[in-house]
Amino acid sequence: MPQDAPAPGAAPTAEQLEPVKAAVRALLHQPEYDDGSAGPVLVRLAWHSAGTYCKETNTGGSNGAGMRYEKEGGDPANAGLQHARAFLEPVKSQFPFISYADLWTLAATVAVAEMGGPAVPWQGGRTDYADDAKVPPRGRLPDGAQGADHLRFIFYRMGFSDQEIVALSGAHNLGRCHGDRSGFEGKWVNNPTRFSNQYFKLLLKFEGEWKKTTLANGLQQFVYVDEDLAAGEEGEGEKEEGLMMLPTDMSLISDPKFRAWVEKYAADQDLFFRDFAAVFAKLLELGIQRDAQGRVANEENVEDGYRS
Template identity: 75%
Template sequence: RAKMAQDTPSAPSAAQLEEVKAAVRELLHQPDYDDGSAGPVLVRLAWHSAGTYCKETDTGGSNGAGMRYEKEGGDPANAGLADARAFLESVKRRFPWITYADLWTLAAVVAIREMGGPEVAWHGGRTDFMDDSRVPPRGRLPDGAQGADHLRHIFYRMGFDDREIVALSGAHNLGRCHADRSGFHGKWVNNPTRFSNQYFRLLLANDWKRKKLPNGVEQFVHIDEDSVLEDGGDKPEELMMLPTDMSLLSDPAFRPWVERYARDKDLFFEHFAAAFAKLLELGIRRDSAGRVVNDENVEGGYRS
């Protein structure tokens, strides 16, 4: 049974959404957190909330905000994302009418733009599940220790193609790996709070060497001697790549897109924005007017 229209509030006005976006913008600056910004971890929250989608079974995706439940939130793949959810809690308190599922996805769109990235199309109306019965099983998110076959297995399941896999991977311009979350360590680019195509340029330009970390995890690293000059005499920065990142270089279908995005930032921004918008819509059923078709036992959602 579809939820009755009279149970649901009308869609927020553009001005109401603007207030939420402004509140997200205000919390991005976090001097004591990582590289001084909540932006990267907010982007990862949206990606992991949506990246569980399976097109065969039409399950998973950003609708429902299942990460509030242990079943999904406790997935080791989501380690550290409680920080992102905590950053947004104050916004949810100020604007209780927005669902978590909408807030998490909207926050990423705001963060990407604020960090210098493209405008990503976003549509609201997601609902929050009131229990964990529809939360997707664990194990649907990618494992950085693997290679190109694994990337295809994971992203084809969501309905993405090779070009979109490479474009989405460009999100690794942002943020860093934390040994206590994923086992990997370090950042991909020198300025991890500025969205750009630097990730692709460094993938191609640097001499990446395999390195085993003290915890036994293997990643690729490059000592960036130039960073000494830039920082004025600190010790050189070590940048990193995951084995999955490196597979974009070695795979004959992925590599041409790495090369194009390294050369053409505008093309990367255009393709990234389209793929990220698609990611955020996975599994969301809308009627012809664009309204989310609400299921039973959910909170939020709205009629037009």
């Protein structure tokens, strides 16, 4: 078993990471879970670990793996991500040298690539907080029930542009909403374990046909059900469950500045893949300061002031 660990304080080398990535690849196929893959929820884990970043105060971000603590892990916005963390626990046991913060972010890049998406540049060296003192406050992640102003408020705080907001949102090609997690229900695209630009295409294709519905819990979302397909398949196996969009997703086509990018990404998958790779890499690096060797500043090697 390869247990070649990096020198103390150093980021793992590419060679040391290979078996870690292979172990992540090996756990992606989960026939009993959701649509058969751990990939989507791993991508969401990395995003929520990083999406707490605030550029004004230089707090939050993927360094530290604060979601291990109730203060962050128990944020209702993170409901369901315990499944993603549990999927990765055997990999952490097998390769104790990799920090949780590195493993969660690395696993998302492996998942994106395995699901047919682009290679996302990734650098290691994150460390895990020793306690919850530096865990950011709750409430920094977006609320799907809101609109374009809210998206800008949340993502400008992290330092993203309108174009980057739209590119990042393309991750909703993957996975689904769960009633017992966010309260929303359903998937955005028909094949939610294949990374593509389908989400942007469907936003535009069914424009005018997305129907606003109110769920039993009072939340509103938009749904599209292909009536013919649904009727035709009744009685013979699975019924078409329809597709959904969150109010925040719909704001990407009602806001003209966002919409210009939705149209570009719907028309050009290569452009979307390039932009997604760049912006997802940027997300995973938020708040991380590196020296010339790529070493991450942390409590041990930086004087007071870092992340204070």
